[in-house]
Amino acid sequence: MSIRHGLLALLDRGPRYGSRLRTEFEARTGGTWPLNIGQVYTTLGRLERDGMVVQEGADEAGRALYALTEAGRAELRAWFAGPVERAGAPRDELAIKLVLAVGAPGVDVRRVVEAQRRHMADALHEYVRLRARALTGAPAEHPDELARLLVLEQLICHAEAEIRWLDHCETRLLRMVRGTRPEPPPP
Template identity: 85%
Template sequence: MSIRHGLLALLEQGPRYGSRLRTEFEARTAGTWPLNIGQVYTTLGRLERDGMVVQDGEDEAGRALYGLTEAGRAELRAWFARPVQRAAPPRDELAIKLVLAVGAPGVDVRKVVEAQRRHVAQALHEYVRQRAQALGRAPGHPDELARLLVLEQLICHTEAEIRWLDHCEARLLRLRTETPAP
């Protein structure tokens, strides 16, 4: 995930100070991807070094405000226009766990799958509950729309994980019935 581009997108709306950027980023992403305030200021420093933001005065409390430069706007437009690459899938701890559990002595892979399915079902229930709450608020407001999009992405990924776990369990059962006992 690009914190750099996320901050540029928030600065497109006008000058902001670091902790406000952090708060707005977390609100937009439904708190799913929390930011460390040090990470925000480090990223702002790099963006300033690269000519994409400038310090744009101070607010009434004396906090430095950062504003977007034309180079920052151009970078933001280019980022929005580029598709997110899927060439190298990220490491997935669950897939690694199941792959290694298959050959591990004394490990019942089906129990690993069942434990994960219970955990994921609880997460799905929570995401659906949060989505229902968000729909009860002002769903046309950009902040609520952003929250809904994140929650719906989480729901889709969670549903896909449940389907994959079902597939794994079916494959394990099929292999058990097809493979003669030693």
């Protein structure tokens, strides 16, 4: 997640101070990507240095307000218009763990797979519960609730995909243990 672009998107609604940006960011992402307030102010400092935001006075409590510049708006429009690059495989700790467990002395890879599957099944259950609660709460037409639902549904899809991949890994491991090869696909 680009914190930089997330803050620009929030500032597009009008001037904000740092802790309000943090609160709004976490609300929009359903609390799944918490921000450290230091990250917010460091990012605001860089955005200011790059001419994307300016300090625009202070609120009644004396907190510095940041506002989007025209360069910031142009950057935000370009970000929304372009795709998210998925070049190169991400470094995935689970994949690294499994490939290193294969053939490691004293490691039962199937137990590693099963422990991860149980963990993801529990996480999936929690995401589905949170989605159900969100659907019975505030109207999904509200932007913050819609954003929260989209995040929860993305987490559900990722958890389901990881469980499918773990099932595939287990099948592959069982074939290896039994010394069988998968049947070749029909011509």
